[in-house]
Amino acid sequence: MANPDGFDYAVRGEDVVVTHHGRPATTLRGRRAAAFLEDVRNEDPQELMARLTGNYRRGNERQARQHPRNRGR
Structure with missing residues (x-):
């Protein structure tokens, strides 16, 4: 799975x-x-922002569709 990229954050008050590629994705x-600002110091900021925005499921959806359990859906 590719590492997430294109995320950025700005503190406003x-x-x-x-933001993701310059477009607003979410506001905390x-x-x-406060928890985000604390976690961003200890974790990978790109991965953390991807999880917060729900933009982290990339790469395996097609494989999951072909799994025997999911056929016919």
């Missing part, structure tokens, strides 16, 4: 705005914003 407020 107490909010954190996450309050405790979620």
